[in-house]
Amino acid sequence: xxxxxxxxxxxxxxxxxxxxxxxxxxxxxxxxxxxxxxxxxxxxxxxxxxxxxxxxxxxxxxxxxxxxxxxxxxxxxxxxxxxxxxxxxxxxxxxxxxxxxxxxxxxxxxxxxxxxxxxxxxxxxxxxxxxxxxxxxxxxxxxxxxxxxxxxxxxxxxxxxxxxxxxxxxxxxxxxxxxxxxxxxxxxxxxxxxxxxxxxxxxxxxxxxxxxxxxxxxxxxxxxxxxxxxxxxxxxxxxxxxxxxxxxxxxxxxxxxxxxxxxxxxxxxxxxxxxxxxxxxxxxxxxxxxxxxxxxxxxxxxxxxxxxxxxxxxxxxxxxxxxxxxxxxxxxxxxxxxxxxxxxxxxxxxxxxxxxxxxxxxxxxxxxxxxxxxxxxxxxxxxxxxxxxxxxxxxxxxxxxxxxxxxxxxxxxxxxxxxxxxxxxxxxxxxxxxxxxxxxxxxxxxxxxxxxxxxxxxxxxxxxxxxxxxxxxxxxxxxxxxxxxxxxxxxxxxxxxxxxxxxxxxxxxxxxxxxxxxxxxxxxxxxxxxxxxxxxxxxxxxxxxxxxxxxxxxxxxxxxxxxxxxxxxxxxxxxxxxx
Amino acid sequence: xxxxxxxxxxxxxxxxxxxxxxxxxxxxxxxxxxxxxxxxxxxxxxxxxxxxxxxxxxxxxxxxxxxxxxxxxxxxxxxxxxxxxxxxxxxxxxxxxxxxxxxxxxxxxxxxxxxxxxxxxxxxxxxxxxxxxxxxxxxxxxxxxxxxxxxxxxxxxxxxxxxxxxxxxxxxxxxxxxxxxxxxxxxxxxxxxxxxxxxxxxxxxxxxxxxxxxxxxxxxxxxxxxxxxxxxxxxxxxxxxxxxxxxxxxxxxxxxxxxxxxxxxxxxxxxxxxxxxxxxxxxxxxxxxxxxxxxxxxxxxxxxxxxxxxxxxxxxxxxxxxxxxxxxxxxxxxxxxxxxxxxxxxxxxxxxxxxxxxxxxxxxxxxxxxxxxxxxxxxxxxxxxxx
Numbered sequence: 003x004x005x006x007x008x009x010x011x012x013x014x015x016x017x018x019x020x021x022x023x024x025x026x027x028x029x030x031x032x033x034x035x036x037x038x039x040x041x042x043x044x045x046x047x048x049x050x051x052x053x054x055x056x057x058x059x060x061x062x063x064x065x066x067x068x069x070x071x072x073x074x075x076x077x078x079x080x081x082x083x084x085x086x087x088x089x090x091x092x093x094x095x096x097x098x099x100x101x102x103x104x105x106x107x108x109x110x111x112x113x114x115x116x117x118x119x120x121x122x123x124x125x126x127x128x129x130x131x132x133x134x135x136x137x138x139x140x141x142x143x144x145x146x147x148x149x150x151x152x153x154x155x156x157x158x159x160x161x162x163x164x165x166x167x168x169x170x171x172x173x174x175x176x177x178x179x180x181x182x183x184x185x186x187x188x189x190x191x192x193x194x195x196x197x198x199x200x201x202x203x204x205x206x207x208x209x210x211x212x213x214x215x216x217x218x219x220x221x222x223x224x225x226x227x228x229x230x231x232x233x234x235x236x237x238x239x240x241x242x243x244x245x246x247x248x249x250x251x252x253x254x255x256x257x258x259x260x261x262x263x264x265x266x267x268x269x270x271x272x273x274x275x276x277x278x279x280x281x282x283x284x285x286x287x288x289x290x291x292x293x294x295x296x297x298x299x300x301x302x303x304x305x306x307x308x309x310x311x312x313x314x315x316x317x318x319x320x321x322x323x324x325x326x327x328x329x330x331x332x333x334x335x336x337x338x339x340x341x342x343x344x345x346x347x348x349x350x351x352x353x354x355x356x357x358x359x360x361x362x363x364x365x366x367x368x369x370x371x372x373x374x375x376x377x378x379x380x381x382x383x384x385x386x387x388x389x390x391x392x393x394x395x396x397x398x399x400x401x402x403x404x405x406x407x408x409x410x411x412x413x414x415x416x417x418x419x420x421x422x423x424x425x426x427x428x429x430x431x432x433x434x435x436x437x438x439x440x441x442x443x444x445x446x447x448x449x450x451x452x453x454x455x456x457x458x459x460x461x462x463x464x465x466x467x468x469x470x471x472x473x474x475x476x477x478x479x480x481x482x483x484x485x486x487x488x489x490x491x492x493x494x495x496x497x498x499x500x501x502x503x504x505x506x507x508x509x510x511x512x513x514x515x516x517x518x519x520x521x522x523x524x525x526x527x528x529x530x531x532x533x534x535x536x537x538x539x540x541x542x543x544x545x546x547x548x549x550x551x552x553x554x555x556x557x558x559x560x561x562x563x564x565x566x567x568x569x570x571x572x573x574x575x576x577x578x579x580x581x
Numbered sequence: 582x583x584x585x586x587x588x589x590x591x592x593x594x595x596x597x598x599x600x601x602x603x604x605x606x607x608x609x610x611x612x613x614x615x616x617x618x619x620x621x622x623x624x625x626x627x628x629x630x631x632x633x634x635x636x637x638x639x640x641x642x643x644x645x646x647x648x649x650x651x652x653x654x655x656x657x658x659x660x661x662x663x664x665x666x667x668x669x670x671x672x673x674x675x676x677x678x679x680x681x682x683x684x685x686x687x688x689x690x691x692x693x694x695x696x697x698x699x700x701x702x703x704x705x706x707x708x709x710x711x712x713x714x715x716x717x718x719x720x721x722x723x724x725x726x727x728x729x730x731x732x733x734x735x736x737x738x739x740x741x742x743x744x745x746x747x748x749x750x751x752x753x754x755x756x757x758x759x760x761x762x763x764x765x766x767x768x769x770x771x772x773x774x775x776x777x778x779x780x781x782x783x784x785x786x787x788x789x790x791x792x793x794x795x796x797x798x799x800x801x802x803x804x805x806x807x808x809x810x811x812x813x814x815x816x817x818x819x820x821x822x823x824x825x826x827x828x829x830x831x832x833x834x835x836x837x838x839x840x841x842x843x844x845x846x847x848x849x850x851x852x853x854x855x856x857x858x859x860x861x862x863x864x865x866x867x868x869x870x871x872x873x874x875x876x877x878x879x880x881x882x883x884x885x886x887x888x889x890x891x892x893x894x895x896x897x898x899x900x901x902x903x904x905x906x907x908x909x910x911x912x913x914x915x916x917x918x919x920x921x922x923x924x925x926x927x928x929x930x931x932x933x934x935x936x937x938x939x940x941x942x943x944x945x946x947x948x949x950x951x952x953x954x955x956x957x958x959x960x961x962x963x964x965x966x967x968x
Contacts, residue, residue, distance in 0.1 A: 230909055231910070238839055
């Protein structure tokens with residue numbers, strides 16, 4: 003077998019057993035890896051409570067991991083989210099994925115709950131559980147440092163140990179398995195860390211064809227202003243978007259009461275470079291190197307993080323924002339959800355936190371102490387408990403990122419159709435509505451967006467299953483990645499077959515969610531976006547979203563997906579028809 | 582979407598890439614719609630319904646070069662590999678279907694090929710191109726295939742001569758009917774641009790439109806900029822040069838803002854050209870004969886295989902230098918600035934022409950016209966000489 007290893011490692015923490023199994027080839031071909039394979043492996047378990055000891059926590063790499071395919075040293079982590087209750091996956095880079103694949107596995111499935119804190123060590127064919135009591139309670143940085151001799155590290159911080167609903171799993175290189183609280187699932191299992199240190203190689207079916215496809219991808223990267231342009235993310239990281247979002251007047255401000263923050267220039271890409279000496283950094287083998295680190299090697303914040311600890315909380319102090327980012331990374335918390343929860347909390351109390359208060363609030367959240375007991379539950383539960391549910395800027399309980407939907411209507415639709423809640427990355431319409439890739443679309447029009455969002459969701463589900471980085475698709479397309487996959491595996495995949503796989507994954511996720519009680523009522527934006535305007539100015543009008551037009555486009559989306567008009571499934575046996 | 586279909590049907594007629602009356606579009610949101618020549622529209626609809634995409638165009642090119650390329654291909658060949666930079670970068674190759682392959686389930690056969698390429702050639706039908714997310718994208722891909730087949734066919738004929746019936750007549754059709762005298766007659770330019778933002782935006786919009794109207798660019802290729810103090814006003818990436826209103830980014834020369842992340846992929850080249858020459862404006866188009874002639878290299882025994890990227894030579898078309906260099910960060914920005922100042926123009930291998938002006942766009946436009954006219958004349962001089 004080329005591309006895949008064809009094997010999985012099952013770790014039962016309750017019984018302390020590590021066992022290797024074969025993965026049916028049919029599943030690999032039909033779901034590829036990463037998100038798709040992880041979602042498929044949840045078929046027997048998706049109804050379990052996210053904190054049920056038996057819920058699987060799945061780490062899945064893809065067939066391109068371990069090959070020189072650009073941006074493919076990634077994995078997805080899949081389970082059910084304690085924050086949203088939806089099926090959940092998150093893609094992450096770094097070095098962990100390729101070292102896991104080099105240990106001879108495509109999948110790591112962790113079930114059960116250990117009686118004591120443990121860590122899992124994987125090195126080639128060896129997999130062992132070790133006591134980790136001495137690490138419990140430690141921050142991510144210290145834990146990673148303690149385990150660095152064992153290879154690449156994925157660890158939780160105090161937030162995961164304490165069940166913070168937006169706790170991350172952090173990769174040792176600073177990458178996050180972020181958003182939906184998968185760190186809390188790992189913490190519930192009392193699994194402090196996983197280390198991987200494989201030395202195996204991934205073989206290619208057709209190296210010559212692979213090299214040609216790789217050349218095509220790199221040529222497209224070089225032609226992409228977003229990736230390799232002198233103002234692109236290769237140079238400035240995702241904070242390159244700060245100036246653009248300000249210019250487009252769609253940067254969420256003061257808990258989405260506005261869409262323009264006059265002080266945003268304090269944390270723009272050029273400002274961060276000037277203040278922090280941002281150096282290029284990034285995932286293993288990635289030519290883009292969009293991650294930026296300080297002179298001391300500390301990961302610097304992404305666009306969503308600077309906006310949400312900045313404009314969303316009415317804070318303009320770059321150093322406070324950088325500090326909040328570092329603290330979240332060390333405590334093992336998602337920066338978007340943490341900052342958005344603080345913003346909802348602030349608006350409900352009538353005062354946003356001051357820059358100097360943020361550090362203490364974040365620490366108490368991770369430790370679930372004081373007001374942190376409430377904040378640890380995320381924006382939706384905070385707003386409800388404070389008697390202002392309307393102030394939670396979430397969809398399905400997931401805090402919205404830094405693209406105001408009033409400034410991009412495809413984004414508005416994509417937030418509600420996303421199977422993991424208010425996420426910008428499922429359909430990523432910012433690509434065409436703002437960044438003009440592959441072609442521009444009218445950001446203030448719903449016309450055609452239902453079809454566009456559906457197609458993009460399918461594409462991105464396939465991308466998340468390869469697993470490749472979505473940023474790669476600011477330059478390349480599934481044409482080139484399909485060619486890489488065909489050359490790697492020896493099995494022919496075209497963009498259309500990949501989109502079909504993506505469609506199967508998206509529908510499976512929605513089916514799981516519907517079975518768990520999600521419905522059209524959950525496919526909705528917060529009321530604010532339909533009743534309050536954004537911050538118009540500079541000739542750009544940001545009115546409230548037309549609710550009737552939004553609902554019409556949502557109905558179209560359901561039809562295009564083959565769902566009933568209320569978003570439910572016409573076929574109760576859908577899963578039985580899938581491989 | 583109906584308004585989009587009408588718009589791009591008109592554009593295919595206006596740029597004379599498709600035969601009026603032989604154009605059809607299909608598009609699907611929650612419903613599938615088709616419009617245009619009935620038989621083609623039926624085929625377009627049936628094909629698109631098999632694809633996970635939003636739009637598709639099927640049209641008969643105004644010149645028969647695409648089909649002649651099929652006729653010239655070997656019996657076992659299934660596609661062509663044009664050498665121009667745009668195809669090499671964005672399309673890679675262009676598959677084709679012969680008429681004998683269409684006897685059963687023509688839409689299915691076409692959809693299968695379009696499942697892995699943006700545009701294809703179908704014998705007896707024309708060019709069929711798909712737009713993954715917009716109608717415009719289908720138009721762009723059609724236009725890209727038209728450009729690619731134009732360049733490749735004329736390259737092949739110059740190298741290998743006529744091989745199949747009808748080629749002489751096709752070339753005659755090109756020379757007699759399709760090609761128009763290329764001039765800047767009747768065009769008005771601001772002789773000396775001021776730093777006034779509104780004047781610059783209006784002039785960039787207008788000159789962008791001229792480049793399309795005079796056939797110096799196809800689809801959304803090409804870019805244009807003007808410098809004013811510490812700002813470069815440059816067309817955005819994926820912008821059609823005849824529709825630049827709202828699509829021009831003001832980019833600070835000191836990179837103090839990143840709003841220009843949406844600027845043309847050639848922003849770096851423009852910046853370096855300004856730094857090297859002190860020019861006031863830059864125009865970049867893809868006139869077809871300049872693209873063809875830039876790839877004719879008579880050097881014998883050369884060991885370089887990737888001429889687009891690695892050729893270190895500065896060759897000349899008349900007095901205009903020709904250099905290698907790929908798009909964006911691919912090297913073009915290093916090789917063009919040192920040579921463009923000598924004549925005010927430079928040709929990039931397989932790609933297109935850059936021209937500059939010291940005061941306004943008039944000189945840059947005239948030079949681009951002159952370069953293309955030279956290349957057109959030189960092409961036919963060589964072709965006639967061969968015959």
